[in-house]
Amino acid sequence: MAYLTDIEIAQQCKMKPISEIAATAHVEEEYLEHYGKYKAKIDLSLLKKERKDGKLVLVTAITPTPAGEGKTTTTIGLADGLRRIGKDVTVALREPSLGPVFGIKGGAAGGGYAQVVPMEDINLHFTGDFHAIGAANNLLAAMLDNHIQQGNALGIDVKKITWKRCVDMNDRQLRNVIDGLGGRMQGVPREDGFDITVASEIMAVLCLSDSITDLKERLARIIVGYTYDDQPVTCGQLKAHGAMAALLKDALKPNLVQTLEGTPAFVHGGPFANIAHGCNSVIATKMAMKMGDYAITEAGFGADLGAEKFLDIKCRMAGLTPDAVVVVATIRALKMHGGLAKTELGNEDLAALEAGIPNLLRHVSNIKNVYRLPCVVAVNRFPTDTDAEIDCLIERCKALGVNVVLSTVWADGGAGGEELAKEVVRLCEEEQGDFTFCYEDDTTIAEKIEAIVKKIYGGDGVNILPAVQKQIDRLTELGYGNLPVCMAKTQYSFSDDPTKLGAPEGFTVTVRNIKISAGAGFIVALTGEIMTMPGLPKSPAAERIDVDENGVITGLF
Numbered sequence: 023m024a025y026l027t028d029i030e031i032a033q034q035c036k037m038k039p040i041s042e043i044a045a046t047a048h049v050e051e052e053y054l055e056h057y058g059k060y061k062a063k064i065d066l067s068l069l070k071k072e073r074k075d076g077k078l079v080l081v082t083a084i085t086p087t088p089a090g091e092g093k094t095t096t097t098i099g100l101a102d103g104l105r106r107i108g109k110d111v112t113v114a115l116r117e118p119s120l121g122p123v124f125g126i127k128g129g130a131a132g133g134g135y136a137q138v139v140p141m142e143d144i145n146l147h148f149t150g151d152f153h154a155i156g157a158a159n160n161l162l163a164a165m166l167d168n169h170i171q172q173g174n175a176l177g178i179d180v181k182k183i184t185w186k187r188c189v190d191m192n193d194r195q196l197r198n199v200i201d202g203l204g205g206r207m208q209g210v211p212r213e214d215g216f217d218i219t220v221a222s223e224i225m226a227v228l229c230l231s232d233s234i235t236d237l238k239e240r241l242a243r244i245i246v247g248y249t250y251d252d253q254p255v256t257c258g259q260l261k262a263h264g265a266m267a268a269l270l271k272d273a274l275k276p277n278l279v280q281t282l283e284g285t286p287a288f289v290h291g292g293p294f295a296n297i298a299h300g301c302n303s304v305i306a307t308k309m310a311m312k313m314g315d316y317a318i319t320e321a322g323f324g325a326d327l328g329a330e331k332f333l334d335i336k337c338r339m340a341g342l343t344p345d346a347v348v349v350v351a352t353i354r355a356l357k358m359h360g361g362l363a364k365t366e367l368g369n370e371d372l373a374a375l376e377a378g379i380p381n382l383l384r385h386v387s388n389i390k391n392v393y394r395l396p397c398v399v400a401v402n403r404f405p406t407d408t409d410a411e412i413d414c415l416i417e418r419c420k421a422l423g424v425n426v427v428l429s430t431v432w433a434d435g436g437a438g439g440e441e442l443a444k445e446v447v448r449l450c451e452e453e454q455g456d457f458t459f460c461y462e463d464d465t466t467i468a469e470k471i472e473a474i475v476k477k478i479y480g481g482d483g484v485n486i487l488p489a490v491q492k493q494i495d496r497l498t499e500l501g502y503g504n505l506p507v508c509m510a511k512t513q514y515s516f517s518d519d520p521t522k523l524g525a526p527e528g529f530t531v532t533v534r535n536i537k538i539s540a541g542a543g544f545i546v547a548l549t550g551e552i553m554t555m556p557g558l559p560k561s562p563a564a565e566r567i568d569v570d571e572n573g574v575i576t577g578l579f
Contacts (some may be wrong), residue, residue, distance in 0.1 A: 036279060333459065384525045
């Protein structure tokens, strides 16, 4: 049987005009800024409208494997399932980065019959948000270097510049560069580098801001480097924040699109979860809650990354409290965590499944016992999953007091998410959470890192290198000790070693560097070999993407 590709399914969808989708989301025409027939930005003044907030549901997942989990697909299918059972629902998602689209991971618009559309637009330029973020980032870089060239009144030490340029592309060639060459009038020669746009602090700032005023204040606080006497230099001192905010004023407005089944979807912002905080914008989440009785959102990678940052950073800053959490898993991925090779996943193997289930159980336990939130496990079912394997997983989760619901949204769309939708409604209506953070604001930076490692990752402790401890001491001295911590860590393991699958024990996490994101309002702790500029694989997806003379794109996934 030949299956349609994601892009073929998306292109067969008869989309509704965006005005009709807006009406479904209770958004009047006066708040719409049209970007063609099927996309619009929403004016921020809509947030001031009097309307009771809906329930907030977070979708997260087990530790990712090459077998795939389908978190975004489940998020979209759950929203469509809720709509099918008569609920007033919206969905809030991140925008995809061009890096993964042209690299190895593909787009981030869902899959199968649970997608947001227009899929090609969302995965490519969309409404230009990422380009605006890149332009604002690089304006700051240009003004920084120009300040040094024009006399360096602030006394910036070129060896202590921390601000990098960015581009939304996987381009390892740009990780480390020397620029300003060519003579006295061509700039000051120095070591420099590029991050991918989704790793830029501007992305985090945009996603955590709740207004243009807040955006400007956050931009002004960004630290770009240090003076010769080791004092921080900010974007505000360079007088760049006003112009940067002008570049970002439209990008701050959330985008409205639709699922294949016509559910309103707010798609806005896109920080990676292994090197940033991994959630869509605060503004889009709040708008989704205001315009629906249920707002379904997701956070990147496994619950140890995206969900931890959603709960400890985004919810803390924005005053949000989730009503329920969905943890997505697949039998295939759990068998990989149990040691099975990708080529063997189609065979029933209860021993491998048993060995891999602890990964899921640790994520579930964290949601229930650390954050004290109601939780359900959604098993994204594949045709090769056997009844014995499903039964085994259900029994193990029951021991934790968590229900397991089978989901077939990839193949069946919203119809395959109805049972999950009913369980989510039950959790929201019948089970009261007692939301608690993993750590409190007034603990030290080192204590916050240790709390995450011990409570969430299941590790024994933290190894903070001497040079890192000096950085922590200096940041504390500068008044940043009360900020939350954003862990930069491999997505493939609870530990900082990507080869440690399942639910490893007896490990420590080594913090190799500390960075301050003063504008975003968090401290980044870098562990392992984390790259803020990915590279392309040997055979990038870009080789298989094409467009015909009628403008029809193929090869996106």
